[in-house]
Amino acid sequence: MHITNVISQYFGKFAKTEFPSFIQTIINKGYVFFLKLDMKEFLKPEEYRSLNALFTRALLQPREIDQSKANFISPADSFITESGKLQTNTLLQIKGMAYDVEELLSYYVSKENRGKVLDGAFMNFYLSPKDYHRYHAAYDCKVKKLIHVPGKLYPVNFRYLKKELHLFCQNERVILECETEDNKLFYMVFVGALNVGQMVFEFEPSVETNIDTQEIKCIEYDDLEIKKGDCLGYFKMGSTVVMIWEKDFVNLKDLTNQKVSFGTIITNNLQG
Incomplete structure (x- = not known):
């Protein structure tokens, strides 16, 4: 360990x-x-x-969020450290620090689906220790697969993002493979960090993070539907969510280096 x-x-x-x-x-x-x-x-x-x-405090009152199918929302209160288009299979953890999307997602994601996100879009959401730590569904979809990849727990603040190569691929993470009603694919990757005792997923209590194991766990679902704004779970301390969309699906708003809240609209009208 x-x-x-x-x-x-x-x-x-x-x-x-x-x-x-x-x-x-x-x-x-x-x-x-x-x-x-x-x-x-x-x-x-x-x-x-x-x-x-x-x-892991919960909101006293639900926030009002956009419920239309035209846009994705931010899954968490966070800071956008990087976003944009994948260069073939490469995305950024921060400017100048690139890594491979296939390494991040693992080979438990099918070759076909790994191919769909090539030249797609991505956005990184950093939750600091002072943020609201719960994460929510960014869009109406079906969760097709959950993949738990054990790993290290390096900090994910700017100092470490700038010095530690492939940090998101080294750290423990949970990957949700999601599909919209019109069969568009996107991923939500929840990355553990130093002092994160656990990442909790309320719909899947069998997932245990930060334990002494190196075994990747993959769970497939037949009919797990989530609605935009649903609470999926929480980090026990701050960490990062990486969202990845298939090619020609979303037009991302330019939010890099900006603070967003759970519910902030992060895309312009979807591309189809």
Whole structure:
């Protein structure tokens, strides 16, 4: 097991511990203060019984989101670190740092489907430790396959993105293969990071991340439908979502180096 996994496991044990209420209040309020969390949509810090409960906090009220089929929405509150067109099979983790989409998706994605995303589009969503950590469906679709790829847990902040080659391919990740009603293909790749004790998927409790295993797990679904805005799960700390679309499907808005919220429209009208 890599040292990043060990550190993350120990931090995870601390974060899920429920300390006496007065100590937990100090921990929670300190976290909110130092990271400048905006808690307007959530419970008061002292109402969370552990730091992990604060990390994975749910919205008190659902956000209003665009429900049309014309556009995709951001799956999370995040910062767009990179986006654009794949150059054949290559996409960017950050400017000047390219990697192979086939390596990211793994060979548990069929050769046919790997071919569909060549020259397609991508967008990277970085969730900082102060962000809302739940992730949502970006569009109405069927989940055809879930692939869990164990790996390291390097940080995914800008310093590491600039120095660690193929970071997203080295880190633990969960890949959702999604298909729209008109048979268009896209992927949502959830990338683990340092101090992420787990990535949780509410529709698939059998997935356990950051455990001592090197075995890739692949689950196929016959009829798993998700609706735009549905909560899929959450990171236990900040991390990254990479979205990849097949060729000639989406026109991405120019959002690189901008902050977005869950529900922000990230595409112009779909191409067909």
